[in-house]
Amino acid sequence: MSVPQPPFSGPDHSGHRARLRKRLAEQGGDGLLDHELIEYLLALAIPRRDTKPLAKALLAEFGGIGGLLTADAEALSRVSGMGETSIAAIKIAHAAAIRLVRAEVAAKPVLANWQALLDYLRADMAHRTNECVRVLHLNARNMLIRDEKMSEGTIDEAAVYVREVIRRATDLGSAAIILVHNHPSGDPAPSRADIEITRRVGQAGKPLGIALHDHIIIGAEGHSSLRAMGLI
Structure with a gap:
């Protein structure tokens, strides 16, 4: 007869995440450091885990947030602690960012909107x-x-x-x-x-x-x- 398992009883990270969420709401993205942005993103995918060490490990592995967001799924999977859900979180964030800057490029004649074009190309290609x-x-x-x-x-x-x-x-x-x-x-x-x-x-x-x-x-x-x- 199987014995029911107790509910998850690891550390409570809710207070720390609430503080990150509050800074994000009040100050926007500039209110969080790079590792905090990735930490919070990963927390949405794996909420019952302290994601700060993983966020820092990812940024170190890929040389910063640009390299991390543009990394392919296979490379992300080689980092200990990354599973399908957390990989998907990273890739969806990158896809959303690319669509945002691409929309700016498509809205105006390219030659009159050159900086937006460069921003788009750098976001998509600089760290490949x-x-x-x-x-x-x-x-x-x-x-x-x-x-x-x-x-x-x-x-x-x-x-x-x-x-x-x-x-x-x-x-x-x-x-x-x-x-x-x-x-x-x-x-x-x-x-x-x-x-x-x-x-x-x-x-x-x-x-x-x-x-x-x-x-x-x-x-x-x-x-x-x-x-x-x-x-x-």
């Missing part, structure tokens, strides 16, 4: 551990009509890359495009391959009336604009 190439497609009013990932891997692997970019732009009726990729090393300085692929895409689009506005490289240390550097 793999290289990702994406293309932003714009209409004749420079409004964003599509944001598509083209490939993952190194940008200089693409003999087919130029044809794919131009074919897709033609399919969508894009008047202009912006190339974007990230450097997992953190250094956004363009390589020779970056410069060469930019030149080739620009040349391929000209006869079809598809302008290449820029090629932006995102890294944890900042960003580079090939147009601002005089390379387009």
Whole structure:
């Protein structure tokens, strides 16, 4: 005959969490330190556990809140104490943040809203551990009509890359495009391959009336604009 188990009798964290909640309500996100934001987020997913040590461990493992939110599920699962529910909490927070900044980009012509675009790209790409190439497609009013990932891997692997970019732009009726990729090393300085692929895409689009506005490289240390550097 099984013996009923007593209710959970671990430490009561309700007082500490109530104080965090009060600071959050009164001061907004700036009222909490990074580890407290993550601690409270995790507490919503695993409420019967002290989540402060786990929050600190995650921030240390991924180098800060940016690296943590952009970490993939497999990497998160390797941290002791992270299960499906807590991983989902981290990823839903990241998804919500990305949608918020993406909405700002979509609301206005991209060229008149450049800082919002950079904020969006940094939030999504600056801390990725793999290289990702994406293309932003714009209409004749420079409004964003599509944001598509083209490939993952190194940008200089693409003999087919130029044809794919131009074919897709033609399919969508894009008047202009912006190339974007990230450097997992953190250094956004363009390589020779970056410069060469930019030149080739620009040349391929000209006869079809598809302008290449820029090629932006995102890294944890900042960003580079090939147009601002005089390379387009």
